[in-house]
Amino acid sequence: MVAMALPVRSPEASIPTAWPERPGSPSRLGDPYLPVLFTVADRLQEAPDIWTLALQAEDGEGFAFKPGQFNMLTSFGQGEVPISISSLRSGDPLHHTVRDVGPVTRALCQAPIGSPIGVRGPFGTDWGVQDFADSDAVVVVGGIGLAPLRCAMQALLDGLGLPGGPRKVVLLFGGRTPDQLIFQSDLDAWAEQGAEVLTTVDMAANGWKGNVGVVTQLIPNAPFDPSRAMAIVCGPEVMMRFTIKALIERGLMAASIRLRISLERNMQCGAGLCGHCQVGPYILCQNGPVVTYDDASRLLAEAEL
């Protein structure tokens, strides 16, 4: 295994009893292993199998997090799963966008208003949108990968053209079918706020006026300057590999690409202890899920880790 730049948890590391110190990370949930009860306040169907849940804390307060972080959600009687935070802004009511892909996520998608959901978090690294000053921010997303990027997109647009903000924001969003292009109202709002929003789908029925093809097809002609671009990539790992290749062919520096290693890496404890989410030297619930391409490039090339 090659040496990596990110820190590795040493075998001597003690069991954490409190939240690690992260600027902006809340400690209001207390014990990182103890789910805190939230209540489903609202639910919105984003796609045939995708729902956004608005969760209400007992104290009614918003939920502080950084764009890209995730929570562990418990559907009582079913199990616990890692789900990205999809609130539009930190401090807003807690939103999670969930796709029905198995028994736990199905229970979450079907959770009625008023039902309890256990929440542990937030966990993990963030997209670091504060580093995109004066850059052309290029966000390339596949499928439900837009959920962990919803807050990052809004943060980038809130700073668009301001000191310390990006010079341009470009979103390239690929989905399976038109009805799987989630957050339609956000896409429209972001375009009005100045983002260049380009979408494409893998399959579409006759009458679809949008693009048909893989998301990488949008990259060669997307309106950004590769010499000053920084990219965020989120989606299935195969999609990310080909997207990175296309971005580098367009002229981006590898060091300017950030990506999110899939949550499918079986995150369980969220605190860096259980090792289920380990990829090579990384404990992704703490060293990830957002990593730089420079750090992750060799890992992405591995068939199995």
Next chain:
Amino acid sequence: MDSSTSPQVTNHPFFAGLPAPAVEWLTQCSHNVSFQPGQAILTEGAPADNLYLLRQGKVAISTHSPGKGHLLVQTLGPGEALGLSWLFPPFQWQFDARAVEFVEALALDGRCLRERIDSDSALGYQLLKRITPMVVQRLQQTRLRLLDLYSADGGNGTARA
């Protein structure tokens, strides 16, 4: 289809790096075309007579199925090329294509190209260096779509929580 005889060749990536004599020759073998939204550009089974280099607008490639109408295969836009069947027998379009938006393109005459590159292998090599990557890229894109990566099981059929 509208056409004019003063082709604009230099602003399409297909011509990037092409020697000036080759550009000049291709200019003589091409003409500007435009299509209104909904207008057919290629028809399955019809003679494949042009390579279209798209400058503006969006084109939908499709095939038809009884009772289902046109089935969308892919869309192409500015900077991309439409139609490769002019290069190989039987020189017939394999799919339909129509303009989704107003389309402007440069049409390179397929018969003219074939005759020229048969006798000018250097030019043929230059053309194939530009066409082959397009074919490879579309093959890779098609493979990615075959994986159905955005499906509920991520395209790998594994159980998930």
